[in-house]
Amino acid sequence: MKVFKYDDNWSVPVLEWKDLEKLGINSDDVEWTKYSMGGTHKNRYSRGERPVPSIMTQAEEIWEEEWRSQGSQDQGTCTCGNAIQVNVIPKRHKYPTKLNLAHAPRAPQGNVSKAASRHGALNFINNKLKELFGDQIQASYYDGWMD
Numbered sequence: 001m002k003v004f005k006y007d008d009n010w011s012v013p014v015l016e017w018k019d020l021e022k023l024g025i026n027s028d029d030v031e032w033t034k035y036s037m038g039g040t041h042k043n044r045y046s047r048g049e050r051p052v053p054s055i056m057t058q059a060e061e062i063w064e065e066e067w068r069s070q071g072s073q074d075q076g077t078c079t080c081g082n083a084i085q086v087n088v089i090p091k092r093h094k095y096p097t098k099l100n101l102a103h104a105p106r107a108p109q110g111n112v113s114k115a116a117s118r119h120g121a122l123n124f125i126n127n128k129l130k131e132l133f134g135d136q137i138q139a140s141y142y143d144g145w146m147d
Contacts, residue, residue: 001133004089004096013136014087014096022132023101024053030099032090045100055128059084059102059121067105067117076110081144084122086129086137101125101139111143 001019005011017027029050045056063084067073082104087096102121104114118141125139 001137002089003136004087012087012096013138014089015133015137016089017091017093019133020088020099023055023128025055026050027091030090032093033097055125056101059125060105062124063102063117063121064105064107066120067107067109067113070113070117072107072109073113073116074109075116076112076114078147079111079114079144080147081142082111082114082118083142083144084118084125084139085142086125086139098142100142104144115141115143 001013001015003011004014020027020030025045030045045052083100084102085098085100088099089096102125104118109117122139122141129137129139
């Protein structure tokens with residue numbers, strides 16, 4: 001883990017690609033976007049023949065369970081790309097980008113319902129990050145884009 005300094009006024013804590021191994025994620029198994037700005041929804045774990053890391057599957061299960069316990073509601077606008085993300089500097093990259101660690105449940109639900117049910121999964125991921133890297137790095141919720 002390190003702090004990436006954009007300039008004198010702005011810096012951000014990031015994981016390095018080697019740090020992902022502590023989370024059970026191989027950086028080579030991630031489909032990193034080629035775009036430096038925007039497109040954060042494209043940084044995702046390739047779910048091909050490789051097993052999905054347990055931090056991702058557990059967080060997504062927690063998120064879906066919380067959504068169900070809240071009544072499986074479909075409130076808000078239809079959006080895509082809703083996820084819990086963390087800042088990472090990928091292998092052979094110079095600048096940080098965001099990696100999706102958990103996607104919103106694949107059920108019909110609007111962005112309000114997705115946001116309302118994210119807390120358990122976000123806490124789970126942030127507790128794992130704190131356990132491994134201390135208080136500096138935290139994941140955040142990305143509200144996606146309109147469908």
